[in-house]
Amino acid sequence: MLTLTRASARQRQAATRLEDGFRVESELQPCLREGVLALGEVPVTPYFKRYPRDDASEAMRPASDDAAIEPEGDVDAYLAHWQGELAGVIxxxxxxxxxxxxxxxxxxxxxxxxxxxxxxxxxxxxxxxERNLPGVMLETQNNNVAACRLYVHCGFQLGGFDREFYRGLDPRSREIALFWYWRPD
Structure with a gap:
């Protein structure tokens, strides 16, 4: 059974231990087709992608949970538990x-x-x-094909891409940032 709950600062910290890596077997390549932004999928030599952990955040963990439900700064977080086990976070x-x-x-x-x-x-x-906002936006990499498929399935549309976005972290990076948008009905 799946349950979602709003997360306290300490619970958000616990969520940093979730395994976020995935196997990459293909990548999406953005292109224009008849003036519309589209994605082509190309196979790649398989590899495993894992996001770097921010060990500095561990030192910032609050000393007490004391019903601290308020998000840090302007961020709200929600945890997903599957059969009582922490399974995800947004x-x-x-x-x-x-x-x-x-x-x-x-x-x-x-x-x-x-x-x-x-x-x-x-x-x-x-x-x-609830906040009467115009929609939801998110960014992911072109090598996270499963996530991109999920976003399309949930009604997101590709709004743009940036080939330079990740080169600040690694000048040799081939990853392309994909920007996705969802709007209510």
Missing amino acids: ELSVAWNRYARVDNLVVDAAWRRRGIARALLEQAFRWCR
């Missing part, structure tokens, strides 16, 4: 353009393909509507 904020922004979405590798990411995105849609 962190949401309001972007400068008034869109609800998904700052982080992780489903632990052991709990994937159970509808957890979709449930977390549906929470983002509710959060967006």
Whole structure:
């Protein structure tokens, strides 16, 4: 059984231990087709992608949970538990353009393909509507094909891409940032 709850600062910290890595077997390549932004999929030599952990955040963990439900700064977080086990997290904020922004979405590798990411995105849609925002935006890499398929399935549209976005972290990076947008009916 899946449950979603709003997360305290300490609970958000616990969610940093979720396994966010995934196997890459193909990548999406953005292109224009008849004036419309589209994605072509190309196979690649398989590799494993894992996001770097921010060990500095461990030192910032609060000393007490004391019913601290208020989000840190302007970020709200929701945890997904599957059969009582922490399975995923989504962190949401309001972007400068008034869109609800998904700052982080992780489903632990052991709990994937159970509808957890979709449930977390549906929470983002509710959060967006409650605040009367124009929609939800998020960014992911072109090598996270499963996530991109999920976003399309949930009604997101590709709004743009940036080939330079990740080169600040690694000048040799081939990753392309993909920007996705969802709007209520």
